Amino acid sequence: MFEGRKLLIATKHQKERVIAPIFEEALQVECFVSTKFDTDTLGTFSGEIERKDSALETLRKKCVLAMQANNCDLAIASEGSFGMHPIIMFATADDEMMIFMDSKNQIEVIVREISMDTNFDATELKTKEDLMAFVEKVNFPSHGVILKSSKEKYKALFKGINTKENLLKHFNHLISNYGSAYVETDMRAHYNPTRMKLIEIVAQKLLKTILHQCPNCQHPGFSVSRVNKGLPCELCHAPTQSTLSFTYQCKKCSFEQVDLYPHQKTKEDPTYCNFCNP
Structure with missing residues (x-):
């Protein structure tokens, strides 16, 4: 499906250094970058151009506009956000999202990774x-x-x-x-090696998701659509807020598959049980 095609990496901050080798080897594509679309028009970290849309909307726009400007049908883009960690109090985080878009085959795969390994300050x-x-x-x-x-x-x-x-x-x-x-x-990738390292991790995660095909129709990008809570407490056996399973869904045929105990845990510590430790 992808072999021999050109893959546009929509960036002006040298992200192709870590993204291109991963996808060229695995998908047998030819990666390239272009100056025909300036990704900074959608927002800058330094603030002179405000990001008007959410990270996800900006990510999609970045990919679509870059594809249109370069008259191509296969592209990757990433978008980072920095600030307080969404769960852990008083911790800063790098929230990276990456998209793979194939307009020819109507494929869109998005992955996300949140890391506290950042120098943001x-x-x-x-x-x-x-x-x-x-x-x-x-x-x-x-x-x-x-x-x-x-x-x-x-x-x-x-x-x-x-x-x-x-x-x-x-x-x-x-x-x-x-x-x-x-x-x-x-926080631009080419001036921030810590962020560039995370972008490489996200690129590997994106590739793994693309290669995960739907068991029913073999469409790429068979990925998690729901996280299901309810892992039982090992003491009282009541359901907890911890993850019991993942539900995978195909974006093409809507086939679903449940992956039980995705974190290799069948019981939860009573410390995290609302009944045993309210």
């Missing part, structure tokens, strides 16, 4: 000492940073800073003109 500061303490904490210079005059409605912005010389030059400019500076981690 930002702060306002006024002294060189505070600046150096911040950049050391976020793994500068292997990881780039952004400097601007304020968090919002800023008049000056410097992106992709990954040398001490440029860091101090731009910082001194902001202090001289605005009295303070706002520094944040540059």
Whole structure:
């Protein structure tokens, strides 16, 4: 279905470095990137262009618009969001989504991965000492940073800073003109090796999902549609909120299949039982 076709990787941040080798080897496609569509028009991490849609809607638009601009029918795109972890309190997270779209065969496969392995951070500061303490904490210079005059409605912005010389030059400019500076981690993949590593993991997860075919019609992308709770407590046997099974569904023929005990656990610890430990 995919062998010999060209696969567009919709990025301007060098994500093809980790995505292309995975898909070229497994699907026998020819990956390419293009400048005909600027993915930054849908939003930037630095804030000069606000992302107006949800991460999923932006992801789909990125893929569709890139395909239209390049007159191709096979593409991959990814979208990252950074902030507080959706479950774990006081933890920051990198929420990465990736899409594989084949308009010729009407295939859309989407995967998601949330990781706490991120250097995402930002702060306002006024002294060189505070600046150096911040950049050391976020793994500068292997990881780039952004400097601007304020968090919002800023008049000056410097992106992709990954040398001490440029860091101090731009910082001194902001202090001289605005009295303070706002520094944040540059979360673009080519300036953030930690994020690039997660993108590679997500790409591998996407490939695995594509290769998982529907047992009924052999359509690619047979994936989890529902997570079913109810794993029984090992003490009282009452259903808990832990995962009992996954329901897989084919997007083409709607065939469903239940995978019992997907985490290789048949009972849950009473600690997580609302009856034993209310």
